[in-house]
Amino acid sequence: MTTLCEELEAQRPLGPVAASFGVFDGVHRGHLHVIEQLRRAAAARGLIPVIVTLSNNPLSVLRPEVPVVQITSLRERLDLLRASGVERVVPVTFTRDMSLLSAEEFMHALCDCLGLRHLLVGPDFALGHGREGTPQYMATLGADMGYTVETATPFELDGVSVRSTAIRQILATGDIEAAAKLLGRPFALDGPVVEGEGRGGGLLGFPTANLGLNPLQALPADGVYATWITVEGIRYPSATSVGIKPTFHDEAPRVIEAFVLDFDGNLYGKHARLEFVKRLRGQERFDGVDALVAKMTQDIGETRAVLAHAPASGKA
Numbered sequence: 001m002t003t004l005c006e007e008l009e010a011q012r013p014l015g016p017v018a019a020s021f022g023v024f025d026g027v028h029r030g031h032l033h034v035i036e037q038l039r040r041a042a043a044a045r046g047l048i049p050v051i052v053t054l055s056n057n058p059l060s061v062l063r064p065e066v067p068v069v070q071i072t073s074l075r076e077r078l079d080l081l082r083a084s085g086v087e088r089v090v091p092v093t094f095t096r097d098m099s100l101l102s103a104e105e106f107m108h109a110l111c112d113c114l115g116l117r118h119l120l121v122g123p124d125f126a127l128g129h130g131r132e133g134t135p136q137y138m139a140t141l142g143a144d145m146g147y148t149v150e151t152a153t154p155f156e157l158d159g160v161s162v163r164s165t166a167i168r169q170i171l172a173t174g175d176i177e178a179a180a181k182l183l184g185r186p187f188a189l190d191g192p193v194v195e196g197e198g199r200g201g202g203l204l205g206f207p208t209a210n211l212g213l214n215p216l217q218a219l220p221a222d223g224v225y226a227t228w229i230t231v232e233g234i235r236y237p238s239a240t241s242v243g244i245k246p247t248f249h250d251e252a253p254r255v256i257e258a259f260v261l262d263f264d265g266n267l268y269g270k271h272a273r274l275e276f277v278k279r280l281r282g283q284e285r286f287d288g289v290d291a292l293v294a295k296m297t298q299d300i301g302e303t304r305a306v307l308a309h310a311p312a313s314g315k316a
Contacts, residue, residue, distance in 0.1 A: 002138040003093070003095065003097070003098075003110070003160040004092060004098055004101075004106075004109050004110055004113070006090065007090070007091070007092040007093065007112035008052070008090060008113035008114040009113045009114075011089075011090040011091075012090075012113065012114055012115060013048045013050065013087060013088050013115070013169070015047070015048045015115065016047050016048065016115050016116075016117040017042075017047055017048050017049075017050045017088075017114055017115045017116050017117060017118075017124050017226035018041050018042035018045060018047040018048070018049050018050070018116075018118040018119075018120065019038075019049075019051070019052055019110065019118070019119055019120070020034055020035065020038045020039065020048040020051055020052070020152075021051075021053075021110075021114055021118045021119070021121070021127070022052075022053065022054070022057065022082060022118070022125075023050065023053065023054045023057055024053045024056070024077060024079065025056075025070050025071050025072060025164045026071035026072055026077075026164045026183060027072060027077055027081055027084070027169055027183075028071075028079035028153065028162055028163075028182055028183045028184065029157065029162050029182060029183065029184040030155045030161065032084060032184060033083075033152070034087070034120065034122060034152045034155075035049075035051065035086060035155075035264075036085075036144045037150075037152045037153065038051070038086065038120045038152075039085055039086065039233055039272070041118055041120055041150055042114060042118070044242055045117070045118055045239065045251055046086065047118055048087050048112065049085075049086045049087055049088075049117050050086060050087065050088045050089070051081050051084075051086050051088075051089045051090065052090045052092060052110070052114070053077065053078070053081060053089060053090070053091050054091075054092060054094045055074055055091075055092065055094070056093060056094050056198065057070065057092045058094045059283070060094075060100065060266060061094055061095060062099060063288070067171065068216065068217055068312065069168060069216050069217065069218040069219075069294075070182065070216055070217060070218060070310035071164060071167055071168060071171070071183075071187075071218050072086060072090070072188075072264055073190055073191065073213075073214060073217065074190075075190060076273075077101040077187065077236060078091060085136060090114070090230060090287060095256070098201065099127060099129065100128055100129050101129060102126070102128050102133075103127055103129075103130065103132045103133025103137060103138060103141065104141055105128075106127055106133065107119075107133070107138060107141050107143065107145060109145070110147075111145050111147060112191070116147050117146065117148070117232075118147060118148050118149075118150065119138065119142070119145050119147060119148070119149050119150070120149075120150050120151075120152055121135050121138070121149065121152065122151070122152055123144070123151055123152070123154055125151075128133075131167075134170055135151050137148055138141045147237030157181070157182065158257070158294050162182050162280070166181050166182065166315075167179050167183065168218050170182070170223070171218055171219070171220050172218075172220075172221060172283070173219050173221055173313060174221030174222075174279045175279070176220055176276045176277065176278060177277050178226065178236065179220075179258040180276075186228075186276055187210070187220065187275070187276045188273055188274060188275045188276065189211060189213060189217065189219075189256060189273070190211075190271065190272065190273040190274070190316070191211045191212045191213045191214075191217075191262055191271070191272065192211075192212045192214070192269060192271055192272070193209045193210065193211065193212070193231075193268055193269065193270050193271075193272050194210050194212035194268070195210065195268060199241070206259075206261070208241075208259050209229065209231075209258045209259075209260060209267045209272060210255060210256065210257050210258075211256040211257075211258065212274045212276060213223065213256065218253060218278060219242055219256070220242055220244050221242070221244060221279075221282070222243035222244070222254070222283040223241075223243065223279050223280070223282045223283050224239060224240070224241050224242075224279070224280045224281050224282055224283070224299050225239070225241075225276050225277070225278065225280060226240075226276075226277045226278045226280060226302065226303040226306040226307055226310075227239070227240040227258060227274050227275060227276050227277060228274070228275040228277065228307065228310075229258050229260055229274050230256070230270055230272065230273045230275075231267055231270050231271070231272045231273075231301060232270060235260065236260045236261060236263050237260075237261040237262070237303060237304065237307045238258040238259060238260045238261060238274070238303070239258070239259045239261070239296075239299050239300050239303040240256065240257065240258040240259075240274060241255075241256075241257045241258075241259075241283075242254065242255075242256055242283075244253070244283075251286050256274070258274055259296075260271075261300065261303065261304065262265035273293070275304060277307060277310045278306045278310075280299055280302050280306075282298070292300055
């Protein structure tokens with residue numbers, strides 16, 4: 001409880017709060033729908049809108065043997081949440097101790113350490129040990145603790161609920177455009193530019209920026225994509241390969257390599273953000289370097305054509 005309270009109090013705003021709580025992985029259109037309802041609820045009650053987001057997925061603690069990939073890095077998620085219009089975003093760490101808190105103990109922490117007066121939850125929301133904290137139970141607790149509970153209206157797109165799980169599944173197929181529709185923006189990766197094998201610039205004539213990522217980062221299906229890469233606030237067109245480079249390897253870790261068009265410089269160590277616009281093709285094994293270079297040249301031409309018609313704002 002002490003750690004949870006410390007994290008809440010470190011970001012506590014100067015005033016009573018209306019909050020929504022969850023992982024918010026992807027910050028997709030369903031999440032934005034909830035956040036807009038939170039902002040309206042806060043304004044109607046004279047409260048400060050706050051998002052409390054779990055820095056880590058609870059399954060990483062409760063079932064560490066089960067890898068749970070994330071659509072957005074924590075950095076990206078916090079940036080997107082802050083851009084959604086809420087006044088404060090509070091990241092907290094899910095721990096074994098937190099998993100043992102009762103719903104009543106958890107709500108006491110939100111009230112005493114954050115100043116909660118109104119809680120907005122999703123229709124299937126539950127918290128506390130054994131998921132005892134249903135919206136109905138938390139509303140009962142709130143009558144004594146001084147907060148109210150509201151259940152957000154569902155958000156559907158084409159008759160289907162927008163969920164992080166569905167987006168992960170779509171990404172795994174490589175359907176970047178379908179994922180962007182659910183996200184409300186292009187799918188993106190962000191991380192430092194790290195050293196690769198050095199083959200791109202020397203052997204192939206296409207120097208690439210290799211992105212260093214968390215091993216649990218969700219990736220699109222292996223293949224070549226038309227992308228935008230942003231480094232130090234400047235956005236460049238790029239052609240990006242996702243995969244194991246089968247022309248050179250039978251087995252290897254998956255890597256993200258972006259060839260930055262119309263750029264000549266060193267990006268090592270800099271932070272980059274890749275926005276995926278369209279999948280050009282799947283990953284292929286070529287008979288030799290000449291065949292690979294010819295295909296890469298074609299990929300770059302297709303990338304230019306795709307990005308020439310892509311929205312400059314980065315919105316889907």
